[in-house]
Amino acid sequence: MAVSSAPGKVYLFGEHAVVYGEPAVPCAIELRARVDVEQRADSKLRVHAEDLSLDGFTVEYAGEPEGRPDVDVSESLLNAAMGYVDSAIEQVRDVTGEDDVGFDVTIESDIPLGAGLGSSAAVAVAAIDAGTRELGTTLEIDELAERAYRTEHEVQGGQASRADTFCSATGGAVRVEGDDCRSLEAPELPIVIGFDGGAGDTGELVAGVRGLREEYDFAADTVEAIGDIVRRGEDALATGDIEELGRLMNFNHGLLSALGVSSRTLDSMVWAARDAGAMGAKLTGAGGGGCIVSLDDTDETETALSYTPGCEDAFRAELAETGVARLE
Ligand SMILES: Nc1ncnc2c1ncn2[C@@H]1O[C@H](COP(=O)(O)OP(=O)(O)O)[C@@H](O)[C@H]1O
Ligand SMILES: C[C@@](O)(CCOP(=O)(O)O)CC(=O)O
Ligand SMILES: [Mg+2]
Structure with a gap:
């Protein structure tokens, strides 16, 4: 089993505009998502995510090929909920070239979902990092951030910046403008x-x-x-x-x-x-x-x-x- 964690973030400035090539400055904070990944003997994906609830249901679901979880919610809501984990695992398969590999994935997170603190980026970064390491590949931080960005880009309908994922992968305060991502010196901020x-x-x-x-x-x-x-x-x-x-x-x-x-x-x-x-x-x-x-x-x-x-x-x-x- 491989286990990785990654932090959430706040934006000091620049969210939304960063999607159109303006710079942004997010700053990683000490709230983390932790993802455990264990390879399975078959090609199934089983995700255990206690914090993920849909209209009051806590979901334990098996990804393809076992299909959607048995909850009474719309397909679009379900895709929004499951998309990041599914897509992160696709990145793991792509980067390692092991297309048929299956995993048990467990997610525990302190970061509230969908609240602007970057839970999606933290889950994507930690899942890709743990998934690739489980298969014996340790990604450089820049490559990890780039792969996690692709996850956000795909799930957000082709519209995403590298800001959240780079910040979560590297920690600290960062500056992102298009594909130019760098760390910043920042004073202590209250x-x-x-x-x-x-x-x-x-x-x-x-x-x-x-x-x-x-x-x-x-x-x-x-x-x-x-x-x-x-x-x-x-x-x-x-x-x-x-x-x-x-x-x-x-x-x-x-x-x-x-x-x-x-x-x-x-x-x-x-x-x-x-x-x-x-x-x-x-x-x-x-x-x-x-x-x-x-x-x-x-x-x-x-x-x-x-x-x-x-x-x-x-x-x-x-x-x-x-x-x-x-x-x-
Ligand atoms: N603890 C978690 N378990 C499973 N999926 C999670 C978890 N936290 C976040 N996610 C995924 O990230 C999505 C929320 O991301 P998003 O809407 O971008 O908000 P934010 O990144 O601001 O928290 C969730 O719908 C889910 O797909
Ligand atoms: C709105 C945006 O700039 C930030 C989204 O942040 P969050 O997922 O709400 O934490 C989108 C992006 O940069 O991909
Ligand atoms: Mg997000």
Whole structure:
């Protein structure tokens, strides 16, 4: 058996715009997905994922050729739920050339699903890493990140950036622009996360922004303006100017909101954080529901969020210096 874990992330800046070639700066956090992979004697794929629930069902499912799990949900919901693991295993088969190999896969994760903290990327990175190692191949980190990106690209309907997967594979703060992926020096950041208990569908939200961008020049300009914010944000990170980082995060949230990917609860958590004195607050990830990220070195934001209607959980997040971890 091989076991790997990989971290989730928050976006300091640049989600969505990064899909269209603008830069983004995500930052890995100490919430991890752990994936155990064991080769089977046959070619079946059996996935045990306790945290994955569909309309209240916890799913244990056998992938092809055993077919779909026996739950009463639509095919599209099922594909959204199962797609990342299925596709990660396809990458393992492709990279090793062992097309008929079967696996038992067990996933345990601290990262809420679909909440903008990059659970999909962490699961893809850890699954591909453990799956390839189980077959005796240890991938370089860049190759692992690239393979995990292909998984996100496929499941998100051909629309994905390398940001989440590179960040999860390498850890730390990173900068991604197209296929240029690099690690960044970052000061210690007082990150506080608010979670509304909900989720958004990344593929759908990305498609929504794409539609706006094609329909309206000013939406395309908004995407470019997010790129400008990221470039200024990089300067602020380099000089350790956390107040400026906060102001830029606020601006970034406004533009994401204009692109239609915020929600009432994300907005109310953002405002609760700002009212409590956070230096900045914005949604993180695809949006629609899920998490906000804010910067505050006092306890005020965490406390205010915990009393904010719609906020289910508020917690401080540490930067994860380690990306993929090879545990067994
Ligand atoms: N613990 C898990 N077990 C199984 N699949 C998971 C797990 N965590 C995430 N996933 C996969 O990732 C998907 C969520 O990814 P996504 O919508 O991109 O949101 P995010 O990456 O922000 O969490 C889930 O629908 C599921 O396919
Ligand atoms: C919206 C996007 O920029 C980030 C999605 O992040 P998450 O899956 O919501 O954690 C999409 C992408 O970069 O592939
Ligand atoms: Mg994702």
